[in-house]
Amino acid sequence: MKDFGRAVKMYIMTSFSIIFLVFGLGTAIMALVAMATDPAKRGDKDYWDMLGVMGLMHCMLIVIFFWGNVKISRYKLFGSLPQAKILFTLVPVAVVGALCIVLDIFVFTIAMVRCGADTAADLLIIDSVDTVIACLLNATMQKQKNKFITVFLGLLFILFLDQVPLLKRMRLSNYGFGLSLHQAAVAAATVYIAGFLLVCLAMKLWWEKSGRNYNNHQNILVLDR
Secondary structure, three states, X not given: OXXXXXXXXXXXXXXXOHHHHHHHHHHHHHHHHHHHHOOOOOOOOOHHHHHHHHHHHHHHHHHHOHHHHHHHHHOHHHHOOOOHHHHHHHHHHHHHHHHHHHHHHHHHHHHHHHOOHHHHHHHHHHHHHHHHHHHHHHHHOOOOOOHHHHHHHHHHHHHHHOXXXXXXXXXXXXXXXXXXXXXXXXXXXXXXXXXXXXXXXXXXXXXXXXXXXXXXXXXXXXXXX
């Protein structure tokens, strides 16, 4: 547990950049204020635009940790630390996942108060999917070497950024997904749990094949001698 706490602290301190922080949080806060003050309701022509913008806020949270991901991935120092495995695999998922869930709670609360249960149900679905995608993109940032995986993640990021018009093209009607609040909650919980498990498993597999554990490599060389 101590290693996890140290790794989280190191990740946040390494990632801190006032420019990225202001841009990421500032954009997310403005979107929240816009929904709170002038929300679109089911049936409105701007309804799917609002849902897409709420989901797009998760992308802004990735921006906050962009510089930290670049430094951690490029400097061998981080791979030689005792808590390197946690720092490279679990922490990027846990930190962004926690922030996204906090954001999802804010969005859900505002939607319930300002828009009603139907809109809150639609946002539960979109936000749960966006949270998992945000965790995957943040955890794999600057780490992929396989060309196919790189292209796949690049396309996923483009779709993530382009989800406002994408949702409008995918819509069945101006009345959302048509799920009740209870059904949406069950679906969202399933997406959260399954998504986090799959992302953590993917990062575990990446770690085993990445060769980033320089500390273990050094120990093996010492033992061989």
